[in-house]
Amino acid sequence: MKVLVRAFAGFRDVMGESTSYDLPDKSDLSTLLSLIASRSEESRALLFDNKGQLRGHIILMVNRKRVSRTVIGTLLLSEGDEVALYPPVAGG
Amino acid sequence: MIAITREDFDPGTYIQAAIDSKVGGIVSFTGVVRDDGITAIELEAYEEAALEELHAIKDEAMSRFAITSVDILHRIGRLAIGDHIVLIVVGASHRRSAFEACEYIINRIKETVPIWKKEYTNKGMRWVPSEHP
Numbered sequence: 001m002k003v004l005v006r007a008f009a010g011f012r013d014v015m016g017e018s019t020s021y022d023l024p025d026k027s028d029l030s031t032l033l034s035l036i037a038s039r040s041e042e043s044r045a046l047l048f049d050n051k052g053q054l055r056g057h058i059i060l061m062v063n064r065k066r067v068s069r070t071v072i073g074t075l076l077l078s079e080g081d082e083v084a085l086y087p088p089v090a091g092g
Numbered sequence: 093m094i095a096i097t098r099e100d101f102d103p104g105t106y107i108q109a110a111i112d113s114k115v116g117g118i119v120s121f122t123g124v125v126r127d128d129g130i131t132a133i134e135l136e137a138y139e140e141a142a143l144e145e146l147h148a149i150k151d152e153a154m155s156r157f158a159i160t161s162v163d164i165l166h167r168i169g170r171l172a173i174g175d176h177i178v179l180i181v182v183g184a185s186h187r188r189s190a191f192e193a194c195e196y197i198i199n200r201i202k203e204t205v206p207i208w209k210k211e212y213t214n215k216g217m218r219w220v221p222s223e224h225p
Contacts, residue, residue, distance in 0.1 A: 008138050009208035010219045057225055059206075064141040084138055084206075088222030091135065091142075091166060091207025092123055092178055092198055 001025050001079040003032060008086040014042050015085070025079075029060070029072045032083060047085075059086050094146045094162075096139050096207075098169045103179050106163045110183035115160055119190040121198050123178040125171050130211045133220075135168040135177065138206035142166070145205045149197055157193035159184040164197065166207060 001023055007015040021035055033054065037044035049055055060067050061084040067075060077083070093106070103122050110118045125133055150162045161183040167176060180197050184190035201207075202223050209220040 006138065008206060009136060009210075012136075061138075061141060061206075064138075064144055084141065086138065086206060087208070087219070088225045089202070089204065089206050090209050090220045090222045091137070091205050092202040 001027075001077070003027075003077050004080075004082045005032070005036060006082060006084045008084065009090075010087055011046065011085050014040075014046050023077065026076050029062070029067070029075045029077060029083070032077060033072065036085075057088055059088065060084070061086075093165065094143065094150055095165050096137055096143050096146070097165060097167055100167070100176055101165050101179055103176070103181070106165070106179060106181045110161050110163065110181050112160060112183060114185055115183045116185045117187040117190050118181060118183045119187070119194040120182070121178070121180040121194050122176055123198075125173050125175045125177060127173045128211070130173070130213050132170055132172055132212045134170045134210040134212070135166075136208050136210065137166070137168045139168070142206050146201070149200045149205070152200065153182070153193045153197050156196065157184070158186070158189040159193045162193070162197065164201070166201070166205070168207070 003021050003023055005019050005021055037047050063082055107118050107120050146164050153162055159182050163181040165179045180194050182190045182194045210217055211220055
């Protein structure tokens with residue numbers, strides 16, 4: 001299945017604005033994050049600390065709804081899902 | 093009106109439009125680009141999500157405070173010193189609710205709406221850190 005990943009602000013600088021990833025059906029969000037990290041050392045360092053934990057400040061959205069990091073290992077993705085990754089916001 | 097826009101806006105137009113027979117006061121907040129030794133800023137948004145979030149913040153404010161209207165306009169794109177960034181206009185029967193709702197809305201925008209600022213200086217550029225890291 002294909003999932004679209006969008007990155008913003010400093011994350012876009014590293015990961016690109018919009019990238020399509022091919023995943024096995026019923027993959028969860030953690031599988032996608034690992035796949036993104038495998039694409040470049042810069043992406044891995046951006047997403048994960050040196051213990052392999054997802055960095056605390058990263059905000060995740062699936063189909064424009066925020067998702068808690070507690071569900072990363074259980075939230076199953078579907079064909080056509082849009083996953084967004086971004087740093088803390090700074091508008092206003 | 094709730095909008096993310098690349099165009100400038102006239103705060104006065106929206107303040108005037110908030111007048112209604114039940115309105116006794118209108119509070120507005122206009123954020124502008126401050127000269128912190130910068131040459132320009134660039135605002136980037138996850139536009140679809142940011143727009144949904146602004147609507148949600150308006151709904152929250154309308155249910156929490158005794159107010160009659162909320163307008164929020166947020167610009168994106170490259171802006172110069174003195175340019176408008178954000179406009180919030182709140183109409184209410186009484187001033188206290190309008191002041192409180194306006195402050196609530198700008199605080200919520202800074203917490204949750206996916207918009208980021210990049211500052212340009214003579215030495216280069218940097219992403220402005222969040223007030224809510």
